[in-house]
Amino acid sequence: DTAVSQTPKYLVTQMGNDKSIKCEQNLGHDTMYWYKQDSKKFLKIMFSYNNKELIINETVPNRFSPKSPDKAHLNLHINSLELGDSAVYFCASRQTSGGSGNEQFFGPGTRLTVL
Amino acid sequence: AQTVTQSQPEMSVQEAETVTLSCTYDTSESDYYLFWYKQPPSRQMILVIRQEAYKQQNATENRFSVNFQKAAKSFSLKISDSQLGDAAMYFCAYRRTGNQFYFGTGTSLTVIP
Numbered sequence: 001d002t003a004v005s006q007t008p009k010y011l012v013t014q015m016g017n018d019k020s021i022k023c024e025q026n027l028g029h030d031t032m033y034w035y036k037q038d039s040k041k042f043l044k045i046m047f048s049y050n051n052k053e054l055i056i057n058e059t060v061p062n063r064f065s066p067k068s069p070d071k072a073h074l075n076l077h078i079n080s081l082e083l084g085d086s087a088v089y090f091c092a093s094r095q096t097s098g099g100s101g102n103e104q105f106f107g108p109g110t111r112l113t114v115l
Numbered sequence: 116a117q118t119v120t121q122s123q124p125e126m127s128v129q130e131a132e133t134v135t136l137s138c139t140y141d142t143s144e145s146d147y148y149l150f151w152y153k154q155p156p157s158r159q160m161i162l163v164i165r166q167e168a169y170k171q172q173n174a175t176e177n178r179f180s181v182n183f184q185k186a187a188k189s190f191s192l193k194i195s196d197s198q199l200g201d202a203a204m205y206f207c208a209y210r211r212t213g214n215q216f217y218f219g220t221g222t223s224l225t226v227i228p
Contacts, residue, residue: 031214041154041204043218055214088158096214103150104216106160 003027004107006091012113013081020077021110023091030097031055032074033104034066035090043090049074050096078112086114119209121219128197129227135182136192136222138207144168147211149183149190154221155203163205166190194224202226 004025013019025032033056034046048056049068063079074091088111092104118141128134140149151163166174166183173181178195194201207219 033216041221043206043221045215048214050214090160092160094214102148102210103162103165104160105162106152109158109160111158 004091004093004105006089006107006110008110009108010111010113012115014115015081015083017081018077018079019081019112020075021089021091021112023074023076023107025072025091025093025105025107027093027095027105028072029093029095029105030071031094032068032071033092033094034074034076035092037088037090037109039087047074047076081112081114083114086112088112119207119217119219121205121207121222123222124220125223125225127225127227128194128201130199131196133193133195134197134224136194136205136207136224138190138192138219140188140190140207140209140217142188142209142211144211147209149181150208150210150216151179151181151190151192152206152208152218153201153203154206155200160206164192197226199226199228 007022031050033048036044046060047066052068065077068074088109090109091107094102094104120139147168149166153161153163164176180193182191204221206221209217
């Protein structure tokens, strides 16, 4: 019944490694997002896809590459991990048409720790 | 540029009392949406309440209500009859027409038994 799910929930890895975080939503939404929440709890948007098309691409190192195989999935691949990449990464989704407010629904977050 | 400011990094309230969390935002738009999200220690982001800028009436959800002052660009959250489960980080967020959301830096709320 989980609306927005992320795997894994925890990820501990060494500097220089490549890792992926997966996100899936079963709400039928057409737009998905990736956010980074740092140690001070600041939420920063990274990417957004609408119907598999990239629509928001904030200033993020090109080591981060999102991929949306379909509108229910948005994965985040990170190359050459650095210490500063340690954070909680949230996936979110929303429906851009109809309804009121079209708020975002968030996944449970993935805590990434780079050693 | 749109910015959202939460000037209270930390707040505390006695159980059963009322607390108000402040939020101001900067925009030149007339049509937009405002949200309050709650992030408890479990880190799950949960929508508390939303407000459409074109609506004059303040939104209310059970013990949660907002004071939306459009001219002042202010959007405060009032929590009545505070409960221990209300302890969390609260984020104010803004979205104009389009897909991008802007979040404030959050207010950490402690509920004192």
